[in-house]
Amino acid sequence: MKKLANGLIVAVPLALLAWTAHLILSAPAADWNQNPTAAELDAAAALRDHLYMQAAYTITWAIQLGYLAWLYMKWQAQKG
Amino acid sequence: MKKLAIGVSVLITLALMVWGYYQAIYVAPNDAKQGELFRIFYYHVPSASVAFAFFAVSLVGSIGYLASRHAHAGRAQVFDAWALAGAEVGVVFCTVVLITGPIWGRRAWGMWWTWDARLTTTLVLWLIYVSYLLLRRFAEGSQMQTVAAVLNIFGALDVPIVYFSTHFQKVIPTQHPAPVFGGEADSGMDPSMLGAFLWNMLAWFAWGALILALRYRVERQQQKITAAEAQRALEA
Numbered sequence: 001m002k003k004l005a006n007g008l009i010v011a012v013p014l015a016l017l018a019w020t021a022h023l024i025l026s027a028p029a030a031d032w033n034q035n036p037t038a039a040e041l042d043a044a045a046a047l048r049d050h051l052y053m054q055a056a057y058t059i060t061w062a063i064q065l066g067y068l069a070w071l072y073m074k075w076q077a078q079k080g
Numbered sequence: 081m082k083k084l085a086i087g088v089s090v091l092i093t094l095a096l097m098v099w100g101y102y103q104a105i106y107v108a109p110n111d112a113k114q115g116e117l118f119r120i121f122y123y124h125v126p127s128a129s130v131a132f133a134f135f136a137v138s139l140v141g142s143i144g145y146l147a148s149r150h151a152h153a154g155r156a157q158v159f160d161a162w163a164l165a166g167a168e169v170g171v172v173f174c175t176v177v178l179i180t181g182p183i184w185g186r187r188a189w190g191m192w193w194t195w196d197a198r199l200t201t202t203l204v205l206w207l208i209y210v211s212y213l214l215l216r217r218f219a220e221g222s223q224m225q226t227v228a229a230v231l232n233i234f235g236a237l238d239v240p241i242v243y244f245s246t247h248f249q250k251v252i253p254t255q256h257p258a259p260v261f262g263g264e265a266d267s268g269m270d271p272s273m274l275g276a277f278l279w280n281m282l283a284w285f286a287w288g289a290l291i292l293a294l295r296y297r298v299e300r301q302q303q304k305i306t307a308a309e310a311q312r313a314l315e316a
Contacts, residue, residue, distance in 0.1 A: 024183070045115075046116065048187060049114070049115050049116045049117040050116050052120075052183055052186065053120055055183055056120040056123060056179075056180040056184060057101075059176075059179050059180065060123050060127070060176050063172060063175055063179070064172065064176070064287070064291075067169075067291070071294055071295060074298055075294075075297075075298050075301075078298065078305060
């Protein structure tokens with residue numbers, strides 16, 4: 001049970017990191033459509049804004065939880 | 081009683097984080113120019129504020145260590161633990177700033193990075209404190225804490241340079257906007273966004289304080305373990 005918890009503590013920040021990369025990479029490219037209408041351009045820009053905003057929030061938590069996991073492991077090592 | 085107090089502060093912090101997120105995503109309106117992208121502000125700016133505050137904690141710890149290392153060895157160790165904890169947690173928040181900033185910049189400016197005054201001085205600040213942490217990790221000997229404390233004091237000098245780097249736009253052109261509060265004459269926030277910003281500021285300070293306290297406890301414990309090992313080595 002303890003091993004599972006320790007694994008999760010490490011896995012969650014790594015998963016968040018991977019999710020951040022996925023969000024950035026899945027944003028539509030600038031040349032996604034050769035003849036876009038104004039509405040399509042606006043929709044693509046809004047989608048890119050949304051994905052980048054989500055990426056910024058996700059990586060923030062990846063860093064914070066990653067540091068917390070490192071701190072927890074250091075604390076566990078002291079107890080042992 | 082102590083465990084109860086810790087539990088309550090953890091619960092309050094988590095509630096603040098959830099509430100701050102709700103305010104930033106669902107309550108605050110989209111920015112007129114940047115749309116939804118502007119919501120990065122609610123994580124980016126509080127992270128920078130917390131980093132600056134914790135570098136200040138680290139500075140006080142280093143000054144305290146240098147002032148008390150001869151007369152009060154026990155107190156000096158307490159100061160040193162605060163110095164290390166402040167620097168390390170400050171670096172974590174500064175890393176958040178240096179990563180969320182380019183994500184924002186990529187969409188707002190069309191590029192991940194530019195060597196303007198604010199970005200460069202922030203990177204230098206991060207590098208100084210990372211070098212402080214590396215010194216603490218790898219240097220040995222009785223003078224290590226003293227040398228690290230001096231480096232910390234010099235590193236802290238970069239904090240006001242980072243803050244004021246956007247105040248001199250005519251001298252040093254910068255892409256980064258001036259501070260939202262206390263910046264240019266028309267600086268400030270729309271009241272509809274201010275609540276979300278202040279809640280996130282409070283939430284990130286609470287989260288940071290919790291992590292800082294935890295890091296301080298771990299370092300104090302490490303000092304005790306190191307002292308006990310040294311004592312055993314002397315007796316052997």
